[in-house]
Amino acid sequence: METREADRLVPRDREILRDIIATYILSAEPVSSRSVAKQGRLGLSAATIRNVMADLEEWGYLVQPHTSAGRVPTPAAYHMFIESMMQARKLPARERRYIEENLASTPADADQLIGIASHLLSELSQQVSIVVAPALGDTVLKAVDFVPVAERKVLCVVVSQEGFVDNRVIETGEEIPRQELTRISNYLSENFAGHTLREIRDRLLRQMTEERLQVDSFLARTIDLAREGLALDSQPEVLVDGASALLARPELADIQRVRRMFEAFTDKARLVRMLNGCIQGGGVRVLIGDDSDLTSELDFSLVASSYRVGEQPLGTLGIFGPSRMEYQKIIPLVHYLGQALSRALSEGFAGAPAERWEKR
Amino acid sequence: METREADRLVPRDREILRDIIATYILSAEPVSSRSVAKQGRLGLSAATIRNVMADLEEWGYLVQPHTSAGRVPTPAAYHMFIESMMQARKLPARERRYIEENLASTPADADQLIGIASHLLSELSQQVSIVVAPALGDTVLKAVDFVPVAERKVLCVVVSQEGFVDNRVIETGEEIPRQELTRISNYLSENFAGHTLREIRDRLLRQMTEERLQVDSFLARTIDLAREGLALDSQPEVLVDGASALLARPELADIQRVRRMFEAFTDKARLVRMLNGCIQGGGVRVLIGDDSDLTSELDFSLVASSYRVGEQPLGTLGIFGPSRMEYQKIIPLVHYLGQALSRALSEGFAGAPAERWEKR
């Protein structure tokens, strides 16, 4: 019922709501009619603004913590603010430069790179950052290598085109001589580089069932090793950074809340579900309050985006913090860092050598 | 001046001090003379106990938060408690079994193993656990492998006898053909398996300077790659687990303290310094309050031990929490887990295949 009314928000109402939200984001305290009037942007008296505020409350954009307190924006208000009331500033040149410098500096592999990204995100936002590393299956193979490490154990090293390195120890039914391991890894690298691990695995499984009996022992071994070495079961890794900066914020003065927050961070699987669930398209997505169980439980918001190489989205990255957030800064930051990370992953580790590899 | 007096602690004084500490550890509240008398273990009246408590305070074992509050043990009291007043219980069979099962279960490599150890430690103690992974230089080489990943980039995979796997990307001045890489890794694995990376690096450096001009190009390349691949510069990894359980404790009702705690955890280098600084000998070491800057800053204690393979200590593990700690449980736990982890590292990944490798 309120929505119909809400659609009628006249420009002046919007201006007032905008001021209230902007003020609250900075002050963390309920905003009074008087303080809006005092800003003087609209030349209205406190009484008039009070009337508007009463309407805005009725329409679901504001709430009062108690009678005779100022008003606080609701999630609906934040949504409207983000969509049509704020001008998303460009990320300041200083911060862009800072990001570029850091991403370009040391990283030898992609895992370090996303670690740096996570740290940048929390440092520049003073909030908690969350970065989900790619699921192994989505990465594109560049090379495989097997190193014997014990009697029937082989270390399988998988290097992806994006620069991720994964290693896992697999048990082999029988002892496999070193030369054969080399042959197998050459075979796999040459034949499958350029495909995602998921594709490779599917193809191998199909081959196995189709040609079950005709395969020679070399191919059989290869398939066995590859099946184990490229298994996709593992949970994607999640990096959480910057929790201590959050503790300075007034909304976390209550220990119980802090505790629930940390418990949420411990449950990585839930984080991954939330992050990945909210990213389908390309841009930045914002979840506020009731939008998801995690954000509603803590009265937090999540600003998330994905990073990708080419068309393939690899993982997500985002910022998690109290709903009262400087969206004008945070959204461009997440957006920019998503792109910067995508760029760094595309440029830094893949490229020319991948083709060379296939030609060997 | 007090110490002389303290040496005179008669058995009854010790009994009373012991009761006070034990009570305080459980209750987290200042202990009154009356509550000690009520336990009735000594058949003394509260007044008598009061007299003793006044002495104990004078000698530096107790303090009062304010006049007319009960008394609280000082770090000196905890030290005495640990050294001669508590009977360290054996770790209950249930917990031993739990530890063994978990350590024996999944782990494919040593990094996972220490992750599990860290988790066990925090879970069983309900405190924060800290585990320092081995410095790379202290591990014993089992195999080296090089995988080309880009034009002049080679991924160097180092597998240690203990089961740790480390990989880093190194830039090579020139393109090195794949066969040569294989030769180099064979050469290194065959000649150096069984030595710590530090030894190997030193030996290579010596060789390089001694035979500077006589080395052929193969050896030169080998030395170059090994020098970079086995570089020891990296900070050891630190695992911190279980922070959220700590938040339930009454001593962390104050947010400021929580914040300082998290800031301390962020400064990994400082943690490493503290942990490693306190472990020289074999057993369990306990730092309380003023013993180190980190513990005194937070009024925390650290119970730490090392884990090792053979004689070589590899890393440290410990529990960090408010000084009021159930030392009777925590100390055996840390002790046992240090041994269990040492055992798991010795058995699980090294052993027979190491020798086989050298004979190739």
Place this chain on the structure above:
DNA sequence: GCTTAGCACTCTCGCGTGGAGAGTGCCAAC
């Protein structure tokens, strides 16, 4: 000479009270 009961003293903690301040809602006037 050690132990203990008794007692006065001190300090914290919880609770109610009361006033100041902030903010609202409503009404009447413009």
Place this chain on the structure above:
DNA sequence: GTTGGCACTCTCCACGCGAGAGTGCTAAGC
């Protein structure tokens, strides 16, 4: 439609007070 005025409500803080807990001291008892 806007605004000044005013009564009302609610929070917050300071204050005081009494209860309770615990101590230190003293004097009496074993």
